[in-house]
Amino acid sequence: MYGCKAWTISKQIQNKLEATEMWFHRRMLWIPLTAKKTNERVLNEANKRRSLVRTIRKRQATILSHVMRRGKLEHLVTTGKFEGKRSRGKQREKIMDRLATWLGPGKMSDILAAVKDRDLWRDMITNAYKQGT
Structure with missing residues (x-):
């Protein structure tokens, strides 16, 4: 997850990340790929939920708040407000x-x-993370 704060995650990349996360769970539980277990069943055995993409999104949101509060060149580039x-x-x-x-x-x-108000921003990130979207 090194550098994940700068990734732009498309739907295709999100699917690959979720497949990788499931592969990790199967490896940790010693479940071979030939075993016909659904992903939901594997997650139930591990007592886990899919969290890799949500964690990446949460990290991206926290770095975004730092960039937006700083208000320098990074702010202009991130919001896309430059001429040309x-x-x-x-x-x-x-x-x-x-x-x-x-x-x-x-x-x-x-x-x-909302980025300017830290408490409101923290609540927004926490709610989005809990919803699992």
Whole structure:
């Protein structure tokens, strides 16, 4: 998970991370891949929930709050508020867009305003983490 704070996790990468997490659980429980056990059954045996992607999202949200409160060049780059032309073709996905969908419905301006209030931001992150989205 080194450097996960800067990853942009697409749906494809999220599926790969979840598959890797399940592989870890199967290895720790000594369950061979040929055994016909569903992922839910493996998680029940381990008394665990899938948490790798949620943990990465939580770390990304905490680093985002530090960057937004600082208000320097990193803030401008993260919010995408710099001058110039956009490149042609499909635009790349941004961390801000993924975090906005993870934290729940709301305008980006509401999320950026919540970053300034540490208690509100902490509550938002905790609720999103507990919901498991």
